Amino acid sequence: xxxxxxxxxxxxxxxxxxxxxxxxxxxxxxxxxxxxxxxxxxxxxxxxxxxxxxxxxxxxxxxxxxxxxxxxxxxxxxxxxxxxxxxxxxxxxxxxxxxxxxxxxxxxxxxxxxxxxxxxxxxxxxxxxxxxxxxxxxxxxxxxxxxxxxxxxxxxxxxxxxxxxxxxxxxxxxxxxxxxxxxxxxxxxxxxxxxxxxxxxxxxxxxxxxxxxxxxxxxxxxxxxxxxxxxxxxxxxxxxxxxxxxxxxxxxxxxxxxxxxxxxxxxxxxxxxxxxxxxxxxxxxxxxxxxxxxxxxxxxxxxxxxxxxxxxxxxxxxxxxxxxxxxxxxxxxxxxxxxxxxxxxxxxxxxxxxxxxxxxxxxxxxxxxxxxxxxxxxxxxxxxxxxxxxxxxxxxxxxxxxxxxx
Numbered sequence: 001x002x003x004x005x006x007x008x009x010x011x012x013x014x015x016x017x018x019x020x021x022x023x024x025x026x027x028x029x030x031x032x033x034x035x036x037x038x039x040x041x042x043x044x045x046x047x048x049x050x051x052x053x054x055x056x057x058x059x060x061x062x063x064x065x066x067x068x069x070x071x072x073x074x075x076x077x078x079x080x081x082x083x084x085x086x087x088x089x090x091x092x093x094x095x096x097x098x099x100x101x102x103x104x105x106x107x108x109x110x111x112x113x114x115x116x117x118x119x120x121x122x123x124x125x126x127x128x129x130x131x132x133x134x135x136x137x138x139x140x141x142x143x144x145x146x147x148x149x150x151x152x153x154x155x156x157x158x159x160x161x162x163x164x165x166x167x168x169x170x171x172x173x174x175x176x177x178x179x180x181x182x183x184x185x186x187x188x189x190x191x192x193x194x195x196x197x198x199x200x201x202x203x204x205x206x207x208x209x210x211x212x213x214x215x216x217x218x219x220x221x222x223x224x225x226x227x228x229x230x231x232x233x234x235x236x237x238x239x240x241x242x243x244x245x246x247x248x249x250x251x252x253x254x255x256x257x258x259x260x261x262x263x264x265x266x267x268x269x270x271x272x273x274x275x276x277x278x279x280x281x282x283x284x285x286x287x288x289x290x291x292x293x294x295x296x297x298x299x300x301x302x303x304x305x306x307x308x309x310x311x312x313x314x315x316x317x318x319x320x321x322x323x324x325x326x327x328x329x330x331x332x333x334x335x336x337x338x339x340x341x342x343x344x345x346x347x348x349x350x351x352x353x354x355x356x357x358x359x360x361x362x363x364x365x366x367x368x369x370x371x372x373x374x375x376x377x378x379x380x381x382x383x384x385x386x387x388x389x390x391x392x393x394x395x396x397x398x399x400x401x402x403x404x405x406x
Contacts (some may be wrong), residue, residue, distance in 0.1 A: 001165050005140065009123065009149065009157035010133040016157075018129050023094035023108035025072035026080045029057075031101045033084055050085045054078055073127035078145075079111040109150035116147040116161075123159050125149070129371065134159065141165055153238035170306030176264030176367075180359025181349050183271065183291045185282070189255065193263070199351070200255060205247040205286040205358065213240055229313060248290050256297035260305055266298050267362025269318065270311040310362040318354040318361070 011019060037048045043363040057077055069077070090096040115126040118140045122131040125147070149280070150158050182190045188202040206213075210346035216237040223230035259266055273292055277283040299309045312318075321328050327343035337350050 001166055002145070003142065004160055004162050004163060005138055006158055006160045007123070007137065008135040009159050010135070011157055015129055015132055018127075019110075019149065019151070019157070020108075021068075022072050022076055022110050022127075022129075024104070025069055026076055026110045027102045027104060027108065029069070029077050030080050032060075034080060034099055034101060037084075037088070039319060047088065050081055053081045053084070056095070062345060072254060073112070075113050075126070076110045077117075079113050082113075085311075093336060098156065107150060107152060109148055112147045112149070114146075116144055118144065118161065122282045123161075132157075132159075152242065153234070155235050155238075156242075169303050172308050173264060173306050177262065177265040178265040178267065178359060178363055179259060180267045180355045180357070181259070181292070182355040182358055183289070184351055185285050185289060187351060188251075188289060190351040190355045191259065192352065192359050194356075194359060196353040197349070200288060200362075203247065203251050204285075204288065205244050205251070206284065209240055210243050212247065213237070216240055233401075247248075248288070249293070250293045252290055252297055256294060256301055258299040260298065260307060264307045265310065265366070266293055266302060266307070266314060267310045267358050268298070270314045270360060272314050272347070287328070304343075307367075310365055312358060312361045312365065316358075316361055318357040319350055321357050323353050323356040323360070324347065 011125070033048075033053050033056075036053070041047050057069070057074075060066045084099060091098050112125060117124040118134075118136070119131070121134060121136060123134045124131045140161060140163060142163035145162045145164050148160040150160070152158065168244065171385075177193060180192045184190060184191075184203055187199040189200045191198045191200075216233070220230065220233040221238050223233050271291055273286065277286050279286075295309075297376040302309050317328055320330075320332050322341040323345065324346040325341060325344040327341055329339070329342070332339065332350070338348065339350065340347050349382075
């Protein structure tokens with residue numbers, strides 16, 4: 001089982017210079033190797049693999065123009081090659097876009113694949129960098145696999161330590177509470193456990209800092225490029241963005257932890273965020289909400305606990321379906337927050353009704369897979385929310401429903 005821990009580093013001025021040199025070497029080698037791969041593919045129709053790219057390094061280290069590459073720890077450059085080949089594989093597999101060139105103006109990082117030791121309040125890096133003071137807020141458990149040292153635009157150094165521990169995550173169990181989560185903008189999350197609907201307000205972190213960001217960006221725009229004052233203004237702006245990010249992650253971590261602690265199964269919608277941000281009226285608010293990050297937090301915390309995350313189809317009509325009689329209406333504009341079912345006359349809150357339907361759909365998926373489910377207070381509707389006159393009785397924890405495999 002792998003775990004990652006991110007700790008703050010406090011390098012000395014001499015260590016900062018060495019790390020800056022290593023950042024530059026790794027960045028230059030990434031750009032050179034990427035350009036070499038593109039040219040080779042254009043000329044021959046074949047790409048360069050990891051071994052072929054690493055074979056270029058000895059000649060570059062001896063060349064007069066690039067002799068400074070020899071000052072960088074060799075395995076840092078080899079790890080850069082591995083990351084580039086992995087980026088190509090992800091691109092051809094459709095998991096990511098084509099690798100891009102790296103800039104010295106953004107976030108900088110290097111990776112140490114081995115020979116890193118974590119001692120008392122220090123992280124010992126191989127090569128000339130040596131022991132770097134660190135804030136170890138947690139105990140490092142297991143064998144250290146890789147350590148990624150990064151420099152944020154705000155000027156802070158961090159080390160992401162990946163460790164491997166013995167044992168596996170607990171076996172997945174769904175024998176407990178099931179909750180449905182509907183993600184929104186006015187309320188970040190609306191949850192339904194079958195009996196109670198809860199709403200969690202959207203903190204709107206970016207909107208709270210928008211005026212401050214505007215002032216800092218205006219000051220940065222007036223500075224001359226390359227000047228020290230511009231570098232200072234850039235760091236000041238980066239600190240505001242960093243504050244927004246920390247507020248957002250703090251909220252997402254706390255809410256995801258609360259839902260995971262109280263429930264064994266969490267059901268969410270598979271939202272098409274990439275398509276939704278094309279709406280220019282809502283793009284900024286959707287990006288600020290961080291729905292994708294929230295789902296990722298739920299996924300790894302449930303996996304560590306032995307719970308289960310279920311994502312239902314994005315085309316499932318969770319808002320248009322009556323959670324009482326399963327009647328589906330044809331249209332429901334975004335500005336309509338409440339509606340009355342024309343079949344049974346039940347008055348619905350749009351988001352609360354959607355959360356109940358999402359939960360019921362998750363229970364149906366579990367039962368289709370032949371999984372035992374405890375869902376007190378809930379009702380299960382037909383597949384894909386089709387209109388039906390049948391009413392399903394609530395599933396009680398005293399009598400689990402298990403579909404026999406055919």
